[in-house]
Amino acid sequence: MRPSGMNHPPETCSLNPPDRLLMGPGPSDVHPRVLQAMSTPLVGHLDPVFLTIMTEVQDLLRYTFRTENRWTIPVSGTGSAAMEAAFANLVEPGDTVLVPTNGYFGARMESMARRAGGEIVHVHAPWGRPLDPDDVRAALASHRPAVFGFVHAETSTGVLQPDVPALTAAAHEAGAMVIADTVTSLGGVELRVDEWNIDVAYSGGQKCLSCPPGASPLTLTDSAFDRIRARREPARSWYLDIGLLESYWGDERSYHHTAPISNIYALREALRLVAEEGIEQRWARHLKVAGALIAGLQEMGLEMLAEDAWWLPSLNAVLVPEGVDAKSVIRRLLADHGIEIAGGLGDLAGKIFRIGCMGHACQPRNILMLLTALGHALQQEGARVDVSTGLAAAAEALG
Numbered sequence: 001m002r003p004s005g006m007n008h009p010p011e012t013c014s015l016n017p018p019d020r021l022l023m024g025p026g027p028s029d030v031h032p033r034v035l036q037a038m039s040t041p042l043v044g045h046l047d048p049v050f051l052t053i054m055t056e057v058q059d060l061l062r063y064t065f066r067t068e069n070r071w072t073i074p075v076s077g078t079g080s081a082a083m084e085a086a087f088a089n090l091v092e093p094g095d096t097v098l099v100p101t102n103g104y105f106g107a108r109m110e111s112m113a114r115r116a117g118g119e120i121v122h123v124h125a126p127w128g129r130p131l132d133p134d135d136v137r138a139a140l141a142s143h144r145p146a147v148f149g150f151v152h153a154e155t156s157t158g159v160l161q162p163d164v165p166a167l168t169a170a171a172h173e174a175g176a177m178v179i180a181d182t183v184t185s186l187g188g189v190e191l192r193v194d195e196w197n198i199d200v201a202y203s204g205g206q207k208c209l210s211c212p213p214g215a216s217p218l219t220l221t222d223s224a225f226d227r228i229r230a231r232r233e234p235a236r237s238w239y240l241d242i243g244l245l246e247s248y249w250g251d252e253r254s255y256h257h258t259a260p261i262s263n264i265y266a267l268r269e270a271l272r273l274v275a276e277e278g279i280e281q282r283w284a285r286h287l288k289v290a291g292a293l294i295a296g297l298q299e300m301g302l303e304m305l306a307e308d309a310w311w312l313p314s315l316n317a318v319l320v321p322e323g324v325d326a327k328s329v330i331r332r333l334l335a336d337h338g339i340e341i342a343g344g345l346g347d348l349a350g351k352i353f354r355i356g357c358m359g360h361a362c363q364p365r366n367i368l369m370l371l372t373a374l375g376h377a378l379q380q381e382g383a384r385v386d387v388s389t390g391l392a393a394a395a396e397a398l399g
């Protein structure tokens with residue numbers, strides 16, 4: 001298309017995106033009920049009807065996060081906005097902040113904490129492995145940070161951080177507040193904010209909640225909120241200042257910024273679907289369906305990046321077979337089958353496929369389709385994989 005310039009309106013046709021199966025690292029497939037909710041008429045963000053919707057969304061979020069936290073809200077924006085709200089408010093200039101090195105999103109925590117004025121220290125683990133609670137304890141003891149952030153479900157490596165209570169107990173003993181990234185775990189993988197003593201957890205809508213990106217869950221304990229109230233200087237972000245957001249999401253319900261109404265509708269419907277299914281049943285579905293996916297992949301002759309002990313059902317990192325061009329396989333899946341998966345980030349580029357099994361997309365029929373399509377694409381790229389044994393193993397695991 002030639003550049004149009006202001007005197008020639010661009011030539012466009014009506015919007016008609018292709019029908020994709022979204023099984024990458026996000027966004028994931030959206031349930032038709034959620035799409036329908038998004039297309040219902042707007043009401044004002046201070047309309048009494050919307051005020052009720054806000055309360056419902058907050059209650060549904062508490063259910064999904066497994067928390068009684070009063071301060072549980074959807075942040076306007078994608079997961080990074082909720083992430084930034086956590087770091088911009090919890091971290092004061094000069095605070096020491098402990099972050100992990102075992103994935104892409106730990107590095108994003110570092111960037112955000114640094115911008116908030118934090119002094120960064122690290123707890124190390126290689127990409128593809130979780131944090132070791134002993135290393136976390138040692139790092140807490142030597143650096144005495146004010147805040148410790150970790151990624152519960154690392155989307156870049158398919159690693160689930162096991163034994164979260166061991167990390168939070170160590171942090172609290174050392175006097176640090178804990179921020180958990182639950183973007184790829186909320187609504188798909190066991191997560192118990194209260195029972196596990198997490199001070200702040202943030203997430204996104206477009207992973208296991210199967211919602212379009214745009215309104216992102218955040219929950220804080222009263223003590224985290226008290227810490228924010230006691231800040232020596234205001235948070236460096238006006239838009240994400242939790243003290244100011246309280247005017248809208250707290251008892252007052254007065255204007256701070258215009259809420260993304262349609263995204264809140266969508267989140268409400270997505271959370272209703274979680275509640276209808278039951279959160280524990282939803283975790284069990286992800287375990288079973290993604291378990292069948294990896295049974296099929298392994299039986300086909302493929303290997304996972306993460307060990308079984310820290311396998312993340314919602315994001316499966318699969319090693320690219322020797323000699324196979326990962327990008328070509330990913331392209332074939334999209335072009336020939338309409339299925340989206342992704343490659344690795346950073347040092348893992350070209351070395352892994354990232355296959356999401358999230359929310360509405362996490363269904364038996366989808367993994368059978370994916371196994372067939374991936375198997376054939378790999379064969380076309382010269383890999384020796386046995387598609388039919390893979391499918392048989394997946395079918396057996398599905399029962």
Ligand SMILES: Cc1ncc(COP(=O)(O)O)c(C=O)c1O
Pocket residue numbers: 025026078079080081083105151153154155156181183184204213
């Ligand atoms: C673990 C994790 N944290 C944070 C984010 C950032 O979310 P968003 O891309 O919605 O801003 C992502 C997105 O993939 C993620 O996977």
